[in-house]
Amino acid sequence: MLSFVVGRVLATVPVLLGVSVVVFLTMKLIPGDAAQVLAGPQATREQVELIRESLGLNRPLYVQYTTWLGNAVRGNLGRSIELEAPVSSMVLDRLKNTLVLAIGSAVFAITIGVPIGILSATRRASLLDRASVVFALFGNSMPSFWLGLVLILVLSLHLRLFPSQGMYSLRGPTGFGDLMWHLTLPALTLSGVPAAALARVTRSSLLETLHEDYIRTARAKGIAETRVVVRHALGNALLPVVTLVGIQAGYLLGGSILVETVFSWPGLGLQLYDAIGARDLPLVQGGVLLVAGLFVCINLAVDMLYSQLDPRIRYTA
């Protein structure tokens, strides 16, 4: 078990390296650099050059990258060009907000998705089952920012039930209740895709399990149907569901850029969005690296959870 974990952790190093190279090159491919953004569209070339020099953007690409890498290994992710602050503290500050949103969405996704999957599997081919298939298709295919805008227009603007933006009120008390009130709409929006995916996978996995011999045996023994489904089938059917939760957790962290932007949720996603707009390379690098690292960690955690769900699974390095 330990050697498995160590092996997996070591394997993340090339992944993160690869991510950083790709981000670095992509940011170089995006037209315009920070110097140009700072100098404005009507600056003379001389002006842009001065600013570029001051930011060290005139050096060869490999020098820029290795310098950054050298610092990053020592825990220094550089300084944000646009906001003039250390990147490491900036991204960590934002991470907790993104985690709050991700956890909120995960709760929504699981409480909406899994029950729908169970209901439609146990009432196969019923109206409810068909409705759940439509829900899954709809949830998976609609863009999250669109859902966010619809929720804002209906629940915030017209019904005035929830605030349209932010994490805390700028006026009035800010406590846990205020946070939950602000969290509802963005979390619901972000949970759309994972909820749909969970419903689909739960349904198919449960259907498959319900056709297993041991389920027939259980039924033959006269065990109540609810007990059969919940105690006997569901546990075994959850394996692919947990894998999916892991994958979707990555989506919740990285894919929240649009949702955070729509709701002005002060998380990593909004920070990345602003940083890309300002061509703030160090900040983009730091943010993406953190998301990638988290993604790897979550996958590792999911892998280790398997053994808890299914004792037959053993780990070898």
Next chain:
Amino acid sequence: MGLRRSVKQVKRLLRGQGHLVTKTGVPEPVGPVHPGTLPMVRPRQGLTRPDAAGLLGSTLRRVLPTDISLPFTEPAQITEQARQAIREGFRTVKLRVGNHPQADDARLAAGRRAIDAEPDGEPVTFAADATGAWNRGEAIRRLRCWAPCRLAWIEQPVPASDLEGLAAVKRESPVPVIADESVLGPAELRRLVRSFRLKIPRFADLAPHKGRSTGIKPESQIPIEGLRISRCFRRRHKCRRRSHWGSVFVMGKLTRRRFVSSVLLSSAAAIAPRAWAAAPAKPGGTLICGWEAEPGAFDNDIDRGAVTRTLLHNIYDRLVDRDMTVPTSQPLVGNLATAWQVSPDARTYTFKLRRGVKFHDGTPFDAEAVKFNIDRDSDPSHKFYTKAGAGSLKLGYGNLASVDVLDQYTIRIVHKEPFADFLEVLAFGTYSIASPTAIQKYGNDDYPNHPVGTGPFKYVGREKGVKVTFERNPDYWAGAPALDGFIVRPLPEAVTRVTALQTGEVDWINAVNPDSMDAVKSNTNLTLALAQLPNTWGYIPNHKYPPTTKPALRQALNWAIDRETLARDVMKGLAIPARGTHAPGTPGYDPTIKGYGYNPAKAKRLLSTAGFPSGLPLEVWIPAGGAGSPFGIQMNEFIQQNFKDIGVAATFQQQEFQTFQNNMANGIQKDVNAIQVGFSVDEFVNLQRMFRTDLQPPNGNTNPGWYGSPQVDALLHRALGTTNDVQRRQLYFQVEQKAVDDAAWIFVVHQKAARAWNKKVRGYVNPASYMFTFRTVSMS
């Protein structure tokens, strides 16, 4: 007053009940008289009061608030009288002004202090009445100086007969203007309505009276902006000779016939009037603003775009400034400099600095501080030299011979070459003066997170992605702002931004998206206003390689564009047709330049003259997404069709940003006939950069079309050495005219910005600029 019926209807009603309409009311106290109010009067005969009020769709009021007018007394007495009046219950204090300018300054300040010093209660309105004492220039000058006194309005600043002067003052004044003596009867009102766009509020009915038509259409058909009844019968004697006119309006108060109407002229430039109702200019409140992006760090010398730069105007001062409390043609005013001298060769600038000003960190502002700021951005040997700052301020500080401190409050800046535009350049946000102590304390890297200036608001702190907080600078040299502070909330998504305004989560937003403008307009709690931006959107033709080297072809392209339809339909009113280089309302706008209209027939004729009777193909490069406007793509498509109509088959090539920028820097090449640009064109100095031969690529990227004309070069050169503002203006206007005649550009539109705010926000001036200030704002 809430009247909903016309005079005719009411008369009919009353006659039906056998009442006389024309009975005059006689004052008769009902119950104890409360000071600061006037007793309602009882009609001698006829209707009882509740009857009359009910009939008129109004409710009976036992008391009627009125104002108190303080005479020409000494400042100390003003303080006493104002305090006395407020304690007696008056809620509007008006000061007579116009006798003696210096005395007025002190008296107004005393009045404002007295009002601010009163304990919280109902807000007190502070206004002034000049009874026609000034000429227009004097009026505008005085009113600008008095901005810190936060007057709710000024009555009759110019003589009653000078309606044009009144209009001029109205346009330029930071304070709403009321016409008082100018409206004696229907004839005057008619003139006013025709001269201005007046707002006739709901309670005013302009139906014909006593057989005399006012000639004014009913409310619904009048371009509306602001008419208000201000007087009460406290002035009965004065009013009596003012005819029957008042009764036409004042139907809620049948018994109070002899009313004088006063007309409030509100800004016609901004669609929304500034608060005309007695703006409670009581200090306090926090304004929450929805910003379209997260502002960058607050270096005083780096331009991080308009979203950040406009905040620099709130934190810092500059030596000279464009006064953003004036809606259009913002005057260049002394800010940290109180006076300056320019040498006849336009190279040496000597500034007298404002005394007694302190930075937010408590350190004094003086000539050494100014020198520190200039050296930091121009002298590589300076300890806190920044390349980024030097790059960003190259236009102003790039060619300095010396910067000398003459005494504690005098500084001399010498340029190597004549530079008559220097003052205007200094007014740009990035020429802000920062505290040298703070820069030394935090160092160049960390200073932007601890900005310290002398401006009206202090930077408190920021939670990135959440908010940036500013608080009032109580010691601001021009008077502390009314707000306790303001919060900038980044809301990048346009729909969310508008929703947050509609739900009251924020009070003020920038960049209202075009699709939401109707929703905002129809919301009675919100005000939507367009601001003309100093922006010019168009095409730069290739002046170096044919065929666009032929003036007739360039003119033909200019005549081919239907700018009106483009601005109205495609851009939803967020632009006006461009006649030349500068947008109306910008300091460089010349109204005499007529520019090009829409005339396809003329365009075709010119095309033949140019030698292309059967048309020609053109290669036009546009930046990816059609940069410079949210409507970029649709605009380009519309114009492509316009060109096609005269036989010009334009191919629009989208180029990604970098390629496009390189083209700007290297100049347009042989195979491209024009490129599309959206330039910010605010000051005259832009003309230097757009049209000078020696600033063609690679010496600059603002003349990528290789425009060059010996005549224009000579004019521009002369302008740089002309210190007389009037003459310099004339020279630049000649440049603009020549550029238009030459069709140096294909001028298309000047864009506008849509901003919106809650009606709780009082006193916000929406300037024709990317910049704005919250110094004049208060919350009700």
